[in-house]
Each structure stands twice: as C-alpha cells, then as structure tokens.
Amino acid sequence: MVTYGAEYLKRLLAAVERFEQAFERWMETQVESDLRTSRGLYPTVHVKDGQDQVSVRERELDVAETAGAAARAVAVTGARIGVAGLGALDPIANWSLMSAPKALFSPQDVRNTAATVRGRLGMMIDEAETATETAVPGFAPSELHPVIWTAAAAHWTTHQYRVAVREASEALTVHWKTRLGRHDVDDTPFWQQTLSPGEPETGRPKLAWPGDPADKTTRSMRGGLEPLGKALNSLATGLNLTVRNVTTHTRDELTEQEGMERLAAYSYFARLLDKCEVRRVDEALQST
Known part of the structure; x- marks a missing residue:
C-alpha cells in the first residue's frame, strides 16, 4: 500500500481549505437549493439578483483554480459520492455541474465532501507523523524527484x-530537451548525443559528470571501469528501452510494486542528471 509523507498530505489539506474559502465566497453570490427542491431537473445554484457579473465571474474562476488542486486530495482519500448510472464521482472536481440542468450535486454535497477529505487527511497526517520506524521503510512517491512525481502523480x-x-x-526527456534546446532530435538519440564522450558541438550541448575524468571517484571505485559519464549514457538507453518503450507501446498494466520500482529508477537517474554540468560551445569564440 502506498504511504504519503506528512508534508505532502499537509499541502493537500491546505489546498482543500483554500477551495472551501473560494467556494463559500462564490456561494455568497448564489441562490442555493438542493436536489429535492430542484426535482432533479434544474440547477441547484443560480446567481442572485443584482450581482455584479464581473465579480461573480472572478469568484467562479477562483473556485475553478482551487478545485484543481483540491481534487487531488479527493483521489488520495477516496472521498467520492456514488451517483446512480455514473458511478463514484468527485463533487469538488465537478462543482460547476451545480449550475447546469439536471444537476448531479448540491452545494451541501460539495461541503460534505470537503469536510470528509479534511477529516481523512487529518487522520493520515497524524499516522504519518507518529508512525514508528520499521525494518522496511514506507514508500512515499511524493518524495521522488519533482519532475518524475509531478508527471506521474495524477495517474x-x-x-x-x-x-x-x-x-x-517522457517528462524527464522533455525537461532536459527544453533546458538544452534540443527539440530537433528523437528521445534515444538525444540521450546518446547529450551523454556521449567528447566536446559539445554547436547546437548540441552535453551533460558531463563533474570532476577530473582521471580521478577514480569520477571513474568509479575501480579505475579500470568506464567513467561515470559514459555509464549515464548506458543508463539512459537502458531505461528508454526497458521502461519507456514498453509502457508506451504495450497496454499491459503494471502492478503497484512494478510501477514503484520503475519510477524510483527514473527518479535516481533524474537526480544524477541534476549533478551533471551543462557544457556548451562558446559561440562567441567560435565566431571569431
């Protein structure tokens, strides 16, 4: 079972609280009803008479923005509501449907869901903070490299x-292609060119492991092995072939354990890349 770090859970809790504040500010501009009153045919909210439409729209956008972050907390806590014919839905993510005909939710449904999420997050935070150390540490995917977890989290x-x-x-490759300005090449050749030995060329910067290549700490614990920079090239190619290509070109689902192992491999690779130096051709010198 996946465990989440206390700090990540606290960020989710803060996101839910921001949503609740924005939602109640918006509700000040709305006439509120429930599903029984609307008879299942009408919206459960509509704008009060005399409201400034610009102000209403601004508050509505605030709700939409904060709902995007708060919905992640619903996914983590599982606090959804069952809707006949549609299954389990998230009232926070679907708050705007209250303004549509045949509304699926009422404002109270949204409030109840937010309160439930806060309660569950509070319990999860307490458990994360008071958990004692065990022989097998818990896995907190939110502590993976930011590029890796940001891309993976929603899924x-x-x-x-x-x-x-x-x-x-894919996110890690896009991240480094963007940083190096290399959107002119496919993924595998990009890593092969970027991590290969030798000097950078015009339009082809390189990532190089820092330090003297002759130093054993740069080469490895054994001087006879290839330098770590070249090992990164092999690691990039290996991950691309055994992980990225497989998950892209097949539909075979991974177990949670298999997914954790693959994400951890990419997270470690991403942290190694962060330690590398970016080496570029000195354009000014080349033009003289």
Whole structure:
C-alpha cells in the first residue's frame, strides 16, 4: 500500500481549505437549493439578483483554480459520492455541474465532501507523523524527484501505474530537451548525443559528470571501469528501452510494486542528471 509523507498530505489539506474559502465566497453570490427542491431537473445554484457579473465571474474562476488542486486530495482519500448510472464521482472536481440542468450535486454535497477529505487527511497526517520506524521503510512517491512525481502523480493516484511511469519517463526527456534546446532530435538519440564522450558541438550541448575524468571517484571505485559519464549514457538507453518503450507501446498494466520500482529508477537517474554540468560551445569564440 502506498504511504504519503506528512508534508505532502499537509499541502493537500491546505489546498482543500483554500477551495472551501473560494467556494463559500462564490456561494455568497448564489441562490442555493438542493436536489429535492430542484426535482432533479434544474440547477441547484443560480446567481442572485443584482450581482455584479464581473465579480461573480472572478469568484467562479477562483473556485475553478482551487478545485484543481483540491481534487487531488479527493483521489488520495477516496472521498467520492456514488451517483446512480455514473458511478463514484468527485463533487469538488465537478462543482460547476451545480449550475447546469439536471444537476448531479448540491452545494451541501460539495461541503460534505470537503469536510470528509479534511477529516481523512487529518487522520493520515497524524499516522504519518507518529508512525514508528520499521525494518522496511514506507514508500512515499511524493518524495521522488519533482519532475518524475509531478508527471506521474495524477495517474498514480488513480492506480494507472503504467501510464504514470510512461508520463514520468517522457517528462524527464522533455525537461532536459527544453533546458538544452534540443527539440530537433528523437528521445534515444538525444540521450546518446547529450551523454556521449567528447566536446559539445554547436547546437548540441552535453551533460558531463563533474570532476577530473582521471580521478577514480569520477571513474568509479575501480579505475579500470568506464567513467561515470559514459555509464549515464548506458543508463539512459537502458531505461528508454526497458521502461519507456514498453509502457508506451504495450497496454499491459503494471502492478503497484512494478510501477514503484520503475519510477524510483527514473527518479535516481533524474537526480544524477541534476549533478551533471551543462557544457556548451562558446559561440562567441567560435565566431571569431
């Protein structure tokens, strides 16, 4: 079972609280009813007479923005509401449907869901902070490298582990292509060129492991092995072939354990890349 760090859970709790504040500010501009009053045919909210439309729209946008973050907390806590014919839905993510005909939720449904999420997050935070150390440490995916977890999070929390790994692998490549200005090449050649030995060329910067290549700490614990920089090239190619390509070109789902292992591999690779130096051709010198 996935465990989440206390700090991550606290950030989710803060997001829910921001949503609640924005929601209540918006509700000040609305006439509120419930599903029984609307008879299942009409909206459960509509704008009060005499409201400034610009102000209403601004508050509505605030709700939409904060709902995006708060909905992640619903996925983590599982606090959804069952709707006949549609299954379990998230009232926070679907708050705007209250203004539509045949509204699925009432304002009280949204409030109740937010309160339930806060309660569950509070319990999860207490458990995370008071948990004692065990022989096998818990896995906190939110502590993975930010590029990896940001890309994987939305899919991981809905148990789409294969898609989470695929998105994380692609996100790391896009991240470094953007940093190096290399959108002119496919993924595997990009890593091969970027991590290969030798000097950078015009339009082809390189990532190099810092330090003297002759130093054993740079080369490895054994001087006879290839330098770590070249090992990174092999690691990039290996991950691309065994993880990224498999999750992209097949539909075989991964287990949670398999997904964790693959994300952890990419997270470690991402942290190694962060330690590398970016080496570019000195354009000014080359033009003289």
